[in-house]
Structures are given as structure tokens and as C-alpha cells.
Amino acid sequence: MKRTLVALAALAFAGTAIAQGASFADIDADQSGDLTYAEVTAVAPEITMEAFSAADADRNGSLSEAEFAVLAGSGG
Template identity: 65%
Template sequence: MKKLLIALAALTFAGSAYAQDTSFASADLDQSGDLTFSEVIAVLPNVTEEAFAAADADGNGVLSEAEYTVLLESSGG
């Protein structure tokens, strides 16, 4: 019984860590049509402020869907 509970716990935690939706729509928590740094790191925690700024082609402090796509592709996500 103990082994079964351990196996179930492992599957539960592995499943939640395995698949995370990194789509623009999922990242845009406030549905504003652009992404802040906070929204980006919620789905891509390894993105640095420097990488975010580099992806922000127009320098407006947020990422459009096109800018996010470039960041996503460059980060391997």
C-alpha cells in the first residue's frame, strides 16, 4: 500500500511539472494583448530581464505576440 501511495504521489507531481502551456494566450493573464515581464516569467521562469528587453523590439516595455514568439523560439520553449 505504501508503494502505491508513493507511486501515485510521484505521478501527480511529475504530471504537473511535465506539461506547461507556454502559449501567448495562456501567458497573457490580464488579457491585455501584450505580456509584461512578470507574465513571461510565470510561464518561462528562466527568461532574464536582459532577454526580455532584447525581445522587446519596439522598446515599449511589454511583448507583443510576435515579440513573444521570437523570445519563445530563442529560449527553446
Template identity: 90%
Template sequence: MKRLFIALAALAFTGAAVAQGASFADIDADQSGDLTYAEVTAIAPEVTMEAFSAADADRNGSLSEAEFAVLAGSGG
């Protein structure tokens, strides 16, 4: 798992855009079906809590795949 994060972190990110090859399932380290702030920032450390919270449309403290797509498309 640690190798996966290192590989993902090494990929170039523009804002919070998902790097090619990094799927939602790859980022979802605990396979919960949602992304926590820690999971997102493990691969995109430039994402702020403010941007994460703005993308969390249902305010449940994590991002669904659709919410993450909005964050990734916004440039974080």
C-alpha cells in the same frame, strides 16, 4: 488563474521555448494583448530582463505575440 500558472510552470521549458499547450493567450494573464516581464517569468523564470528587453523590439516595456515568438525561439 493560480492553477493555470502552476500548470504552466510545471511544464518543461527549454530556454524560453513555449511549452506545448501554453498559448500566448494562456500566458497573457491580464488579457491585455501583450506580455509583461512578470507574466513571462511566471511561466519561464529563467528569462532574464536582458533577454526580455532584447526581444522588446518596439521598446514599449511589453512583448507582442510576434516579439514573444522571437524570445521563445531564441532560447531566452
């Protein structure tokens, strides 16, 4: 079942370290206030550049807390 979820996790963070409780501040290793792809994949290596780029709404190459919230599905 976990293998089936890997493909989905790449799109929605479901079942990842992030979904399991890693917060924005935890992931922002250099405390710059945004998350680079390297920072995200350090805790969630299954996240693809495609998924990261899709969440990067302003295309600046990093995720703001708001962009990250969308990707992490924090609406619930």
C-alpha cells in the same frame, strides 16, 4: 544536462514551459494582448530581464505576439 540548458533557456526559451506548450494567450494572464515581464516570468522564471528586453523590439516594456514569437523561436 538540464543544468547546462538553463543558461541557454534564458536566451531562447528552450526547455521552458513556453517551449513545452504554453501559448501567448496562456501567458497573457490579464488578456491585455501583450506580455509583461511579470507575466513571462510567472511561467518561465528563468527568463532574464536581459532576454526579455532583447525581444522587446519597440522598447515599450512588453512583448507583442510578434515579439514573443521571435523570442519563443516559433519559426519551426
